[in-house]
Amino acid sequence: MQENATRASASRAIPFDAAKLDRLMDAAGLDVLVATSKHNVQYLLGAERAIFFDYMDALGVSRYLPVLAYPKGAPDKAVYIGHRLETHQRAVAPPWVPQVRTESNGSVDAVMRAARALKDAGVPIKRIGVEMAFLPMDAGKALGDALPDAELKDALLVLERLRAVKSAHELAKLKTASELVIASMLEVIAGQGPGTTKQQLSDALRVAEANRGLTFEYCLxxxxxxxxRAPSAQRWEQGDVLSLDSGGNYHGYIGDLARMAVLGEPDTELKDCLAEIEAVQRAAFAAVRPGAMGGDIYVAAERQLAHITQRDCTEFLAHGMGLVSHEAPRLTASGPVPDDTDARLPLEPGMVVSIETTMKHPKRGFIKLEDTVAVTAGGYEIFGEDGRGWNLGGSAR
Incomplete structure (x- = not known):
């Protein structure tokens, strides 16, 4: 098969902080970075994911595996190995990478082509950073066999540290994603009434998000x-509370938020419960500022939690957001992704944190607020602040 090597435009800027990546690679003892996850390849490539493989990886007897090889300090020798089915897409919008080769047929073929390109480039390849969690066994073995003198080291955390501080462009996407998720939730709440099943609510939210240009990821x-919190045949009836927690993807960036609704008017108890949750959220927001330790968010939230009446059934969680749900900054050793590395490190402008307070009331049900908060030079900004109170179901009918 004839090889397809495309030269990117010389004026195309590298979309990430290459000097920062070089420092991270140097600290980790890496000569070359080989990224193979769709999210990290998207980030490093500065281009949309391959359209054909956006929802799936399996193809025939192999799988789609994008490979971006970046030699430390030598971005002019970086290479991207894509699948043949993304050739037209990369021709329409050429990435910055000097060599874009859309010629692979599967996972093993992709890494073998990347290995040959690195050898031809004449760069040091003694220590290669790979994404262990996103490198198939067949591809990993093939890469090791092709470069037998090289040491393969896990570079997943190197890439996460690189992505921890978002650019203005990334922040704009996260803000848009958050605002569109909230708008979709409010539309569904207002348009649905008594007797609607949880499955129907989830389906309606999927449509509402898609109509706003989001890729629907989930609805809890x-x-x-x-x-x-699973979609089911359970019906939303008069007087019932409803918790909507959804992730909507905008060009790879995830808006992850939760809002509350009720069919009818909320009584005093419900108002008090949501007010307590709001107080915890606001206390956590106030701790978000550059230079503050990441763990200060938890200190502030726990201090407020100690004063609420439903403390025994209420929990708090804060985690980073971006291309991946639950990414850096990592703030707790007891959450879904137990890692509190950033609890002891200062927050930086451009970091983005999901802040959520959940009350599992034994009688009134599941009551929750979740917000996306960006660290700014002067403190913080909430992305998607609408609908924080009790939203009334069926109000648009």
Missing amino acids: LACGSSHN
Whole structure:
């Protein structure tokens, strides 16, 4: 098969902080970085994911594996190995990478081509950083066999540290994603009434997000006194609370937020419960500022939690957001991704944190607020602040 090597425009800027990546690679003892996850390849490439493989990886008897090889200090010798089915896409919008070769047929073929390109470039390849969690066994073995004198080291955390501080362009996407998720939730809440099933609510939210240009990722929802958040045949009835927690993807960046609704008017108890959750959220927001330790967010939240009436059934969580849900900054050793590295490090402008307070009330049900908060030079900014109170179901009918 004839090789397809495309030269990117010389004026195309590298979309990430190459000097920072070089420093991170140097500290980790890496000569070359070989990225193979779709999110990190998107980030390093500065281009949209391959259209054909946006939702799937399996193809025939192999899988799609994008490979971006970046030699430390030598971006002019970087190479991107893509699949043949993304040739037209890369021709329309050429990435910055000097060599863009859309010629692979599967995972092993992709890494073998990347290995040959690195050998031809004449760069040091003694220590190669790979994404162990995103490198298939067949590709990993093939890479090791092709470069037998090289040491393969895990570079997943190097890439996460690189992405921890978002650019203005990334922040704009996260803000848009958050605002569109909230708008979609409010539309669904207002348009649905008694008797609507949780599955129908989830389906309606999927459509609402798609109509706003989002890729629907998930909807966790609970109604009535149940704490079960899976879509089901359970119906939302008069007087029931509804918790909507959804992730909507905007060009790779995830808006992850939660809002509350009720069919009818909220009584005093419900108003008090949500007010307590709001107080915890606001206390956590106030701790978000550049230079503050990441763990200060938890200190502030826990201090406020100690004063609420429903403390025994309320929990708090804060985690980074971006191309990946639960990415850096990592703030807790007891969450879904147990790692508190950033609890002891200062927050930086451009970091983005999801802040969520959840009350599992034994009688009134699942009550939650989740917000996306960016660290700014002067403190913080909330992305998607609408709908924080009790939203009334069926109000648009």
